[in-house]
Amino acid sequence: MEMxxxxxxxxxxxxALAYGSLAIxxxxxxxxxxxxxxxxxxxxxxITLANLVEAIPSFAVVALVVPLMGIGFRxxxxxxxxxxxxxxxxxxxxxxxxxxxxxxxAAKGIGLTNFQILKVIRFPHAYPPMFAGIKFAAILTxxxxxxxxxxxxxxxxxxxxxxxxxxNVKKIIYGIIPVMLISLATEVILTxxxxxxxxxxxxxxx
Amino acid sequence: xxxEIFQLWDMHKLGLRTLEHLSMFGLAMIFSIFLGIGIGIxxxxxKKISNTVFNILNLIQVIPTLALLVLLLPLLGLGKLPTVxxxxxxxxxxxxxxxxxxxxxxxxxxIETGKAVGLSGKDILIKIRIxxxxxxxxxxxxxxxxxxxxxxxxxxxxxxxxxxxxLQTGIHLYDKPLILxxxxxxxxxxxxxxxxxxxxxxxxxxxxxxxxV
Numbered sequence: 001m002e003m004x005x006x007x008x009x010x011x012x013x014x015x016a017l018a019y020g021s022l023a024i025x026x027x028x029x030x031x032x033x034x035x036x037x038x039x040x041x042x043x044x045x046x047i048t049l050a051n052l053v054e055a056i057p058s059f060a061v062v063a064l065v066v067p068l069m070g071i072g073f074r075x076x077x078x079x080x081x082x083x084x085x086x087x088x089x090x091x092x093x094x095x096x097x098x099x100x101x102x103x104x105x106a107a108k109g110i111g112l113t114n115f116q117i118l119k120v121i122r123f124p125h126a127y128p129p130m131f132a133g134i135k136f137a138a139i140l141t142x143x144x145x146x147x148x149x150x151x152x153x154x155x156x157x158x159x160x161x162x163x164x165x166x167x168n169v170k171k172i173i174y175g176i177i178p179v180m181l182i183s184l185a186t187e188v189i190l191t192x193x194x195x196x197x198x199x200x201x202x203x204x205x206x
Numbered sequence: 207x208x209x210e211i212f213q214l215w216d217m218h219k220l221g222l223r224t225l226e227h228l229s230m231f232g233l234a235m236i237f238s239i240f241l242g243i244g245i246g247i248x249x250x251x252x253k254k255i256s257n258t259v260f261n262i263l264n265l266i267q268v269i270p271t272l273a274l275l276v277l278l279l280p281l282l283g284l285g286k287l288p289t290v291x292x293x294x295x296x297x298x299x300x301x302x303x304x305x306x307x308x309x310x311x312x313x314x315x316x317i318e319t320g321k322a323v324g325l326s327g328k329d330i331l332i333k334i335r336i337x338x339x340x341x342x343x344x345x346x347x348x349x350x351x352x353x354x355x356x357x358x359x360x361x362x363x364x365x366x367x368x369x370x371x372x373l374q375t376g377i378h379l380y381d382k383p384l385i386l387x388x389x390x391x392x393x394x395x396x397x398x399x400x401x402x403x404x405x406x407x408x409x410x411x412x413x414x415x416x417x418x419v
Contacts, residue, residue: 055400056393057356058271059363063373064389067382143270147360150377160276164363169280176273183268 003174007159011178014155017073018145018182021080022138028081029088029133034118036093043093050086058083058144066151076153080144084137091133095126124199131194138186146179214387218372227358227368227395230286234293234354239347242298246305246343251331256306263299271296271357275364289361289368296357297350304346308339341411348403355396369395 036043053061062079069075099122107117123130149157159175162168195203215221249256266274274295278288312335320330362370369392376385 055396057359059359060389060392063385067386146272172276
């Protein structure tokens with residue numbers, strides 16, 4: 001029973017850590033993707049950086065935050081943001097950019113403003129890669145939020161590392177199972193959300 | 207500066223750690239490439255089961271890396287074996303998926319031409335579909351390379367050695383130079399291998415990419 005309440009507390013911590021960062025990443029990522037759409041230089045910098053960061057192991061990112069920011073909750077958030085932000089920006093940007101020119105011309109032809117084109121044409125067409133990026137980022141975030149327990153962020157990873165230190169397999173499993181369930185739930189929720197917000201006319205393609 | 211790095215390198219046996227890292231990397235890549243391409247081809251010739259198998263592989267992909275690694279502990283114990291197995295489990299999906307979609311999305315003209323000159327289904331697979339799918343397969347392998355380097359780093363946490371071990375030591379001892387140097391070194395290795403993968407993909411595209419796929 002005591003274990004159960006501990007798991008609940010740590011799950012809440014994990015959710016705050018992982019999904020707080022993910023929410024920031026999504027908002028900032030979409031904003032930056034839109035900005036890169038209108039600024040080629042920013043786009044080049046972001047895509048290059050995203051490709052670089054995608055190759056670097058999460059554990060290295062987590063470790064590299066330590067000399068720069070110390071340990072605790074805040075450095076953990078920075079590590080997660082750094083890792084999650086770039087795939088979201090990259091995928092959203094690619095989605096927004098690769099809209100069939102015919103649609104854009106047609107939209108201009110009927111007199112839509114740039115903002116309207118972004119809202120009703122570019123975004124709906126960009127949903128599939130955008131959601132793929134967000135899903136990827138969500139899984140990464142979940143994984144890194146476990147890892148950051150090694151630098152004192154708390155959360156479910158704490159149980160895992162306590163278990164690893166004492167070879168207590170039960171403890172490790174107690175820590176891991178909620179993480180997996182959260183991961184699966186996120187995947188399902190994001191898939192449903194994507195279906196829901198995609199306009200009916202575009203659903204078949206996706 | 208340079209002498210400090212040499213001292214770090216010696217003290218934490220980073221040369222040995224790098225070799226450990228690369229040997230696990232090589233082993234995992236060999237298995238996942240054969241397995242991934244094999245599964246991709248089998249599923250392509252067996253479309254009925256492909257959805258089910260891909261769903262199972264997708265499910266594995268959703269599990270966070272450390273979680274998968276740790277779940278293998280009760281089955282395989284500590285050390286190198288669970289690390290390599292986790293790498294393979296993660297890497298098979300991108301390779302299999304890319305192989306499958308590479309084989310499936312060949313321009314109709316090529317297939318028609320193949321049929322017209324009298325190639326059998328098997329010949330078309332071997333002489334047309336597989337060569338044309340190579341750039342996409344290489345793309346999948348590149349994703350797997352990145353995953354594998356990452357999972358091996360985590361292996362340091364379950365006593366597999368490799369470059370994750372000095373990172374972990376650094377974090378525990380709050381040894382900033384060790385963390386910085388090892389972190390950058392791991393990042394560099396990952397980038398080098400990703401770069402090699404990119405180069406291979408590019409060469410194959412140049413050789414086999416005829417405008418569709």
